[in-house]
Amino acid sequence: MVSRTRQKRAPAGPFDYSRKVSLRLVFFLGAIFLYAPIVVLVIFSFNDSRRGGNVIWKGFTTKYYEKAFNNDALVESFINSLTIALVSTIFAVILGAVTAVVLWRFRFPLKPVYEGMVSLPIVIPEICMGVSLAVFFSSFGLYVPRDVAFPLNLTNIIIAHITFSFPFAAMVIRTRLNSFNREMEEAARDLGASEFQVFRDILLPHMRPGLVAGALLAFTLSLDDFVITFFTSGPNTVTFPIKVYSMVRFSVTPEINAASTILILITLAVTFVAMRFQSFEEPRK
Amino acid sequence: MSETAPPIISVQNVTKRFGSFTALENITLDIRPGEIFALLGPSGCGKSTLLRIIAGLETATEGHIMIDGQDMAGIPANKRPVNMVFQSYAVFPHMSVADNVAYGLKLERLPKPEIAAKVEEALAQVHLSDFAHRKPDQLSGGQRQRVALARALVKRPKVLLLDEPLSALDAKLRDAMRLELVKLQESVGVSFVIVTHDQSEALAMADRIAVLEAGRLRQLDTPAGLYKQPVDRFVADFIGSINMFAVIGQHDGATQAETTLETAELGRVRVSSARLPASGQGGLVLAVRPERVKLADAPPESADAIAVAGHLGDVAFQGNSSIAEILLAGGASLAALVSEKEADRLMQAESGSPVTAWWRADDMLILPENALSSGG
Numbered sequence: 329m330v331s332r333t334r335q336k337r338a339p340a341g342p343f344d345y346s347r348k349v350s351l352r353l354v355f356f357l358g359a360i361f362l363y364a365p366i367v368v369l370v371i372f373s374f375n376d377s378r379r380g381g382n383v384i385w386k387g388f389t390t391k392y393y394e395k396a397f398n399n400d401a402l403v404e405s406f407i408n409s410l411t412i413a414l415v416s417t418i419f420a421v422i423l424g425a426v427t428a429v430v431l432w433r434f435r436f437p438l439k440p441v442y443e444g445m446v447s448l449p450i451v452i453p454e455i456c457m458g459v460s461l462a463v464f465f466s467s468f469g470l471y472v473p474r475d476v477a478f479p480l481n482l483t484n485i486i487i488a489h490i491t492f493s494f495p496f497a498a499m500v501i502r503t504r505l506n507s508f509n510r511e512m513e514e515a516a517r518d519l520g521a522s523e524f525q526v527f528r529d530i531l532l533p534h535m536r537p538g539l540v541a542g543a544l545l546a547f548t549l550s551l552d553d554f555v556i557t558f559f560t561s562g563p564n565t566v567t568f569p570i571k572v573y574s575m576v577r578f579s580v581t582p583e584i585n586a587a588s589t590i591l592i593l594i595t596l597a598v599t600f601v602a603m604r605f606q607s608f609e610e611p612r613k
Numbered sequence: 614m615s616e617t618a619p620p621i622i623s624v625q626n627v628t629k630r631f632g633s634f635t636a637l638e639n640i641t642l643d644i645r646p647g648e649i650f651a652l653l654g655p656s657g658c659g660k661s662t663l664l665r666i667i668a669g670l671e672t673a674t675e676g677h678i679m680i681d682g683q684d685m686a687g688i689p690a691n692k693r694p695v696n697m698v699f700q701s702y703a704v705f706p707h708m709s710v711a712d713n714v715a716y717g718l719k720l721e722r723l724p725k726p727e728i729a730a731k732v733e734e735a736l737a738q739v740h741l742s743d744f745a746h747r748k749p750d751q752l753s754g755g756q757r758q759r760v761a762l763a764r765a766l767v768k769r770p771k772v773l774l775l776d777e778p779l780s781a782l783d784a785k786l787r788d789a790m791r792l793e794l795v796k797l798q799e800s801v802g803v804s805f806v807i808v809t810h811d812q813s814e815a816l817a818m819a820d821r822i823a824v825l826e827a828g829r830l831r832q833l834d835t836p837a838g839l840y841k842q843p844v845d846r847f848v849a850d851f852i853g854s855i856n857m858f859a860v861i862g863q864h865d866g867a868t869q870a871e872t873t874l875e876t877a878e879l880g881r882v883r884v885s886s887a888r889l890p891a892s893g894q895g896g897l898v899l900a901v902r903p904e905r906v907k908l909a910d911a912p913p914e915s916a917d918a919i920a921v922a923g924h925l926g927d928v929a930f931q932g933n934s935s936i937a938e939i940l941l942a943g944g945a946s947l948a949a950l951v952s953e954k955e956a957d958r959l960m961q962a963e964s965g966s967p968v969t970a971w972w973r974a975d976d977m978l979i980l981p982e983n984a985l986s987s988g989g
Contacts, residue, residue: 514670515703515761517690519717519768529716533707 366592373585392582393590402587405571410594411479412557412567413550416489420546421539423490424497428538429531431498432505449495458559461488465560481565488560489550496549497542504538540606548595619682621646621804622667622695622772627676629662629828636662638828640676644772649798649805651819653812655851659828660808664774667806669693681771691720696765697774700781702757704749710760711736711745717768735767738797755786762797772804779814791817812852816840824848829985845890845984846898853902856947860897874899874979878945879921888979895982903936905976906949908959909969920971923947928959935959939970 340347376389396402431443449457465484508531516526554569561570568591575584620643629637637659644650652660665671667678669690678685680694696717705713714735718728736742739759749757758778765773778794779787795818798805809815815822816836824831824839824847832844843849846857862875872886876899890897912920926938926946935956939947947970951959 509701509703511699511701511703512705514690515697515699515764516705516716517670518668518697519764520691520720521716522691525720530705533705 369585370589370592373582373589375582375585377582392586396583396586396590399583401566402568402571402575402583405566405568406587406591408478408482408565409551409568412482412485412489413547415479415482416486416493416550417543417546419486419490420494420497420550421501421543423494424499424542424546425501425535425539427494427498428501428505428535431502432508446498447495449492450499454492454553454555457488457492458556461491461556462559481562484560484562485557485565485567488556489553492553492556493546493549496545500542500545501535501538504535504541508534537606540602544599544602547598551591551595618646620644620679621681622806623677623679624663624667625677625679627663627666627673627678629659629666629671630674636828637666637673640825640828640830642823642830642833644804644806645821647802647804648820649795649807649818651815651822652806652808652825653815653819653822653851654810654825656810657827658825660810660825661776663825664697664776664806664808667772668695668697668774670697694771695774696768696770697776698758698761698765698778700777702754702761702781704752704757704760704764706749709746709748710741710752713749713760714763714767717764721768731767732763735763738766738800739763754781755790758782758790766797766801766803770803772806773798773801775805775807777808777810779809779811787814794818816852824851826851831984843900843978843980845893846895846900846980846982848984849898849900849978849980854948855900855902856906858899858945860899863897877943878941878947879919882919882974884974884977884979890979890981890984893981893984898980898982900978900980901972901976902950903948904950905972906939906947906970907972908937908939908949908951908955909971912969913971915973917974918971919974919977920969921947922967922969924965925959925962925968926964928956930956939968940965 345351372383373392374388374390375385376387376391377384427446431439431446436442512530512534513526516530521529552569553567554573557567558570561567566574568587572584572587575581622644624640624642624644627637627640628635640659640663652663654660662671666673667680669685669688669692685693705716708716711732714732715728718731723731732745733742736745739762741756741759741763744752744756749760752760758781775794779790782790791814794805794807807815807818816839819836821833821835822839823833826847832839832848834842839848839852843852849855850857858876858878860874860876864873864875864881866872866883866886870886871883872889874882874884874897876882879899882899912918912922921939921941923939923941923946926940928938928951929936933953935951935953937949937951937956937959939949941947949970
C-alpha cells in the first residue's frame with residue numbers, strides 16, 4: 329500500500345463486500361444468529377451449576393462430562409443413534425447410487441413419475457412420514473419383540489431412516505452424474521472394458537464425491553432425526569434426540585449440554601474426514 | 614501405402630437412420646493400409662456417426678463394416694481391433710498419465726512388466742515420458758491429447774480413429790500438431806481415419822479425403838484431386854476458396870464441339886462441349902480459383918482468355934500475398950490472389966479505379982450444382 333491516510337483509500341469496488349461497513353455488520357449479525365446458541369451450549373456444558381437452565385456462570389468444571397459418560401441410559405441412546413446412522417447411511421447410499429444411475433442412464437416408461445416418487449419423501453412433512461411408517465409397521469405386524477438383542481432391536485428405526493434419507497443421497501449422486509462426460513465411458517469401452525469394468529473403473533470413481541456427500545447428508549439426517557424416530561421407536565429403543573428430549577422435560581442439566589457438545593464434535597469430525605476424503609482425488613477443474 | 618493391397622477397413626453400403634432422420638445414406642468406401650484418411654464435411658454431415666459406426670459405438674441401420682477382412686456385425690466396441698481418440702480426449706481424470714495409458718493393457722491382462730515397458734514406449738512416442746506420474750488436470754490441452762493418442766496407440770490398433778483431433782487446440786498448437794500427427798502416423802504405420810470439418814486440416818494431413826454432405830458421399834479423392842477437379846459446386850466451395858458464376862442460359866455454339874454458356878456477370882462464354890459435366894442435377898456454375906485470376910489494365914489478346922471488367926475494391930493483406938476484391942457490374946464481386954508486389958501497386962491505386970480481371974478458359978471449371986444423380 330502506498331499511502332496510509334484515510335482520504336487516499338480507493339472507494340470500495342462493486343465486489344469489495346468486506347470493505348462496506350453495512351455489509352460487514354450484516355455478516356457479523358448473521359454469524360451471531362447462527363452460532364451464538366451453539367457457543368453458549370458448549371460454554372455452559374462446563375458450568376458448575378446444578379441446573380443447565382440457570383444461565384449464571386458458577387465456575388469451570390468437567391464433572392458433567394463425567395456424569396454423562398456414567399449415565400448408562402444416555403450412553404445407550406448415543407450408541408443406538410450412531411448405530412442407526414451408520415447402518416442406514418450404508419443402505420441409503422447404496423440405494424441412492426443405484427437409483428441415481430438408473431435415472432441418469434436409462435429411459436423407461438413413466439420415468440418422470442418414478443423420478444417424482446423418489447423425491448417425494450423430501451417434500452412430505454416428517455410428521456406424515458412418521459405416522460404412516462408407524463401405521464405401516466403395526467398393521468403389517470412388523471413390530472420388534474421386546475427381548476430382541478442389539479442391534480436387531482433397531483430394525484424398524486433403521487428402515488424408517490433409510491426411507492427418508494436415501495432420496496437425499498440419490499439427488500446428490502444424480503447431480504454429480506450430470507457432470508460425467510459420456511465420452512469417458514465410450515473411451516473405456518473402446519479400450520476393451522466390459523460394462524461392469526466401465527462402471528467399476530470409470531463411473532464409480534467419478535461418483536465418489538457424490539457418494540461421500542450423500543453419505544454425509546444421510547448420516548447427519550439420521551443422527552438428529554426426532555419426529556420419524558419418535559413414531560417408530562419402542563420403549564427399549566431410545567435414540568439420542570429422544571433421550572435428550574425426555575431429559576429436558578425433566579430438567580435441563582449441564583449433562584445434556586455436555587452430551588450435545590460431544591455429538592457436535594463427532595459430527596464435525598465425520599464432516600472433516602468426509603471432506604478430506606472427497607477432495608483427495610477430486611479433479612480440480 | 615499400397616493401392617492394390619486389400620483395404621484395412623471396408624465400409625459397404627452403410628446407412629444410418631435415427632428415427633425418420635437419415636444421418637448416413639448408402640456410404641461405400643475403402644480405407645487402405647497405412648494411409649491417413651480424412652472424413653470431411655460441415656457439421657451434421659454424418660462424418661462423426663460414420664466414425665462411431667466403425668468403432669462400434671453405434672450400429673449401422675443397413676450395410677456392413679469389414680475390418681481387415683472380418684465382418685464387424687455383432688462385435689461390440691470393446692472387441693474391435695480399432696481405437697479412438699475422442700474429441701474431448703476423454704482422459705480419465707482420476708488416473709495418472711501412465712495409468713491412463715496402461716488401462717487398455719490391464720484389461721487385456723498382460724503381465725505387469727510388459728505393460729510398464731509398453732506404456733513407457735508409448736509415452737516416449739508422444740514426448741510425455743516426464744509426465745507419467747502427473748494427473749490429467751495438471752496437463753495442458755495439447756498434452757492431454759497426447760495422452761489420449763498414447764492410450765489408443767499402445768493397444769496396437771489396426772486403425773486409429775480420430776474425432777476432430779485438433780478442434781480444441783489453439784491455432785499455433787494446431788499447426789504444430791498437424792505435422793506431429795503425420796509424423797506419428799509414419800512412425801507407427803497404422804492407418805489413421807480423421808474426422809474434421811476443417812478443409813485446410815484435411816488437405817494438409819490426409820492422403821485421401823472423403824467429402825460428406827447431408828449423409829451422402831460427395832467425392833473421394835486425394836487432396837490435389839479434390840482441389841483441382843471438384844465434382845460439383847458443393848465440393849468446390851468447401852475445399853479452398855473459389856469464385857463462382859451461375860449459368861443462366863446454355864446455347865449451342867458455332868460448331869458441335871462448342872457450347873455457349875451465359876452468366877449474368879461474365880456474359881456469354883464459349884466452352885468446349887467435352888468439358889460439360891456428364892451427369893449431375895441442378896444448374897451449372899462456372900468456377901475459377903482466385904490464384905488463377907490475373908489483373909490487367911486492358912483485356913488480353915489471347916483467344917482462350919475470359920475477361921471481365923470491374924472496379925478495384927478492398928485489398929486484404931495476407932502476408933506474402935493478398936486478396937484483391939474486384940467489384941463487377943450488378944453488385945457481384947470477384948476475388949483474385951495477387952503477389953506482394955502487385956498488392957503494393959494496387960494499394961497505391963485509387964479504390965474504384967477500373968481494372969480487368971481475366972483467366973484462361975482451361976483454368977475455369979464447369980460444375981453441376983450437385984454431382985449426385987438423385988436425392989441430396
